[in-house]
Ligand SMILES: Cc1ncc(C[n+]2csc(CCOP(=O)(O)OP(=O)(O)O)c2C)c(N)n1
C-alpha cells in the first residue's frame with residue numbers, strides 16, 4: 001500500500017491535458033487525499049507540450065516530487081520529455097494510436113485510448129479512458145470519479161455523462177486486460193476529510209471579496225489574470241466593479257483614485273506590470289492613499305519566462321519607485337494564507353495609509369491543491385483612521401481639513417471626498433498639513449519623518465513561521481511557494497537522521513529583523529532557498545542587518561521550474577558530508 | 582447654498598501674470614456656482630504641468646496626481662463615489678503626450694466625468710519644449726530647426742474615438758467657457774473641453790491675438806447642429822481644429838456607471854464591507 005505517489009498526464013496544449021489532470025485531482029481530493037498539482041505550460045494556446053503533475057498523499061505535501069510513478073502520454077513527445085522522471089519500474093500508459101516507444105526502465109502499457117474512446121462515443125473521451133486505466137492501477141473504485149464526471153458533463157445531458165462513465169470503465173477493463181494487476185500501485189485509503197481544492201489565485205480573489213474589495217482595476221497578464229476573471233464574476237454579488245484597464249499604469253492610478261474616494265480598491269499583476277506601476281506606487285506612498293497591489297511573480301526580466309516559476313521581484317517590490325516611502329510587502333505561502341493575506345493587506349494599507357504589495361509566485365498562484373476549509377471568522381475589517389462626517393458638521397466651507405496632520409504615530413485621519421466639512425487637497429508634490437504644496441526645508445523634513453515614522457520599528461505579527469526542531473543547527477529559510485518543498489525536505493532529512501528547522505518569511509517588509517535574529521540564534525548553517533539567480537532574500541538579511549553566527553548559503557534555482565524537496569535535502573546532505581571530512 | 586466665493590480659496594496661483602489658465606480657473610468656479618454645486622460635492626483631479634496646479638486653486642476636493650494620469654485617477658474616484666462631480670484637468674502634454682492612451686480609453690469608457698485640457702501648444706512647466714499640439718515648423722528649445730512633427734488635433738481625435746461630448750474653448754471668452762463647462766458637467770458621460778489657454782511665457786506664436794484672429798465660434802454659426810457627427814468632423818477639418826463652442830454631443834449613450842452589472846447605487850465609501858455568509862458559502866462550493 002502506498003501512502004504517496006505522483007501521477008502525470010501530458011500531451012499537446014489544448015487536447016484536454018488540463019481537464020484530465022483536474023478531474024483526477026478533484027476526485028482524489030474528495031476522497032480525503034492531499035492533492036497538489038502543478039501545470040507545465042507554455043505561452044501559446046494550441047499546441048506545444050503541456051503536462052499536469054499531481055501529487056497524491058496521506059500527508060499534506062505542498063510540492064511536486066522529483067519522480068513520477070504513473071505517466072499518461074497522449075503523444076510521443078510527452079514520453080520523450082517526461083519518461084526520464086519515471087521511477088524504476090514506473091508505469092507509462094500511452095495511446096496505442098501513436099505506436100509509443102519507451103526507455104527500458106519503465107513498464108509501457110500501450111492502450112488503445114483513442115479507439116476505446118471512439119467506441120464509447122467520441123475520440124475526445126480518451127482522457128476518460130486514461131483516467132479509468134489510472135483508477136484501476138491505483139486500486140480505486142470507479143465511483144470515485146462518478147460524481148466529478150456528473151458535475152462536469154451534467155450541462156451536456158445524461159447521454160454525455162453515461163458515455164464518459166462508459167469510457168472510464170473501458171479504460172479500467174483495458175488496463176486489467178493488459179496485465180495491470182501485476183503492477184498495481186494500490187493507494188492506502190484516505191480518511192474522507194473534505195477539503196477545498198483551489199489555487200493561490202482563487203484564494204486571492206475570494207480573499208479580496210471577503211476583505212471588502214469593491215473596485216479592482218487590472219490589465220491581463222500571466223499568471224495574474226485569474227484573479228481578475230474570478231472577480232469579474234463575483235463583484236456583482238457585492239455591488240462592486242472590475243475594470244480591465246488600458247495598461248498597468250491606469251490600473252494602479254485608478255486604484256489610487258478609487259481608494260482616495262473611499263472604496264477598498266486593488267490591482268493585480270505580474271513583474272512587467274509591477275514595473276509599470278512604480279511611479280504610481282510612489283504617488284500612493286506620498287499622498288498616503290492606501291493601495292493593495294498583488295504581484296504574482298513569474299520568470300523575468302522583461303517578458304522573461306511568462307509561464308514559468310520564479311521569485312525575482314522581491315527587490316523591485318521593496319525598493320521600487322523613486323524617492324522614499326513607507327511600504328508593506330506580504331508573502332503568503334499557501335492558498336489558506338492567500339485568503340487571509342488580502343484582508344491583512346487592506347487593513348494594513350488603511351491603517352498605515354501606504355501601498356501594500358502582496359507577492360505570490362507562479363507556483364503558488366497556479367498550483368491547485370488541497371486547501372483546509374476557509375472561514376469568514378478569520379476576516380476582520382479595519383479601515384484605520386477615518387474622520388466621520390458628524391465630526392465635521394460645524395466646519396466652515398473655507399476651512400481646509402488637515403489631511404496630513406503631523407501626529408506621533410505619523411498616521412493622520414482620512415476623510416473621503418463628498419464629506420461636508422472635509423475639503424482638502426492631495427498632491428504628490430511635498431505638502432503642508434493641509435495638503436498644499438510646500439517646498440520649505442522644515443516642512444519637508446517634518447513631512448518626510450511623519451510618513452516614515454508610520455512603520456518605523458514596526459514588525460508585523462506572524463512575519464515568520466518556524467517549523468521543525470527549534471534547536472537544530474541547520475536552518476532552511478524559505479519564502480512563498482517554497483514552503484512545501486522545504487517542509488518535505490525536513491522529513492527527508494529526518495529520515496536520514498539529520499535535524500533541520502524551517503523558517504519561513506510570510507511578511508517581507510517591514511523586514512522582520514528581530515524575529516529572524518531569534519530564529520537564527522542556534523543556527524550554524526543557514527540555507528536560503530529562493531527561485532532566483534542572485535539570492536535576493538539572502539542579500540536582504542545582510543541589508544537589514546540580521547545577526548547570526550551561522551554560515552549563510554543560498555540554494556538558488558532560476559531555470560523556470562519549481563524547487564523540489566529532494567534538491568534541498570541533497571544540498572544539505574552534501575554540506576553535511578563536506579563537514580565530516 | 583454655496584456661492585461663487587465659496588469656490589475660491591486663499592491660495593495665489595503660481596502662474597505667470599497673463600497665463601490663460603487663470604480664465605479656466607475662474608470659469609470652473611463660475612460654472613460650479615451656477616450649477617448650484619456645493620464644494621464638497623466636487624473633486625478636481627489634475628495631472629502635472631503649470632495647468633495641473635488647478636486642483637489646488639478651486640475650493641473643492643482636489644487630487645494632484647502624477648504626470649499624465651489624471652484620467653485613470655479620476656475614473657477610479659468616480660467608481661468609488663458615483664455621486665461626486667468629478668473634473669479631470671491638465672495640460673496638452675499631460676493629456677495628449679504622456680497620458681494619451683488614457684484619454685482614448687476614457688472616451689471609450691464614457692464615465693460621467695468632465696475633462697478640461699488647458700492646451701497652450703507647449704510644455705510650460707518644463708520651460709518651453711514642444712508639445713504634441715505644437716504646430717509644424719514651430720521653433721522652440723527642442724525644435725531648433727522648426728518642429729518636424731505634425732500637430733495632433735485633440736478634437737478630431739476625440740471625435741474619431743467616439744466621444745459623447747466635445748467642446749473647445751478659449752481663455753479670452755470666459756462666458757462661453759463657463760457655459761461649456763456647465764453643459765459638460767450636466768452631460769451624462771465623458772466630456773472633453775479643450776481650452777486654448779495661451780502660455781504667455783514660452784509660446785510666442787499661439788498668443789491671445791493669434792487665437793482671436795484664427796478661431797471660428799461654432800456656437801454662433803448659423804444652423805450648426807452639435808448632434809451631427811459629420812458636420813462636426815467637417816468643421817474641425819475645414820478650420821484645422823481652430824473652432825470653439827459645443828462641437829458635438831451624443832445624448833443617447835449611457836455612462837459607464839449605468840451599465841456595470843449590479844453596481845451599487847450608493848457611494849462605495851461607506852457601504853458595509855462584511856461579505857454576506859450566504860455569498861461566501863456559495864463561493865466556497867465552487868472549490869469543493
Ligand atoms: C513621468 C514624468 N516625466 C516628466 C515630467 C516632467 N514634466 C512635468 S510637466 C511636463 C509637461 C508639461 O506640459 P503640459 O502638460 O502641456 O502642461 P503645461 O505646463 O503646459 O500646463 C513634464 C514633461 C514629470 N513630471 N513626470
Ligand code: SF4
Nearest residue numbers: 597600631705780781
Ligand atoms: S509658463 Fe506658460 S503655462 Fe506656465 S504659468 Fe507661465 S504662462 Fe502659464
Ligand SMILES: [Mg+2]
Nearest residue numbers: 672673701703
Ligand atoms: Mg502645455
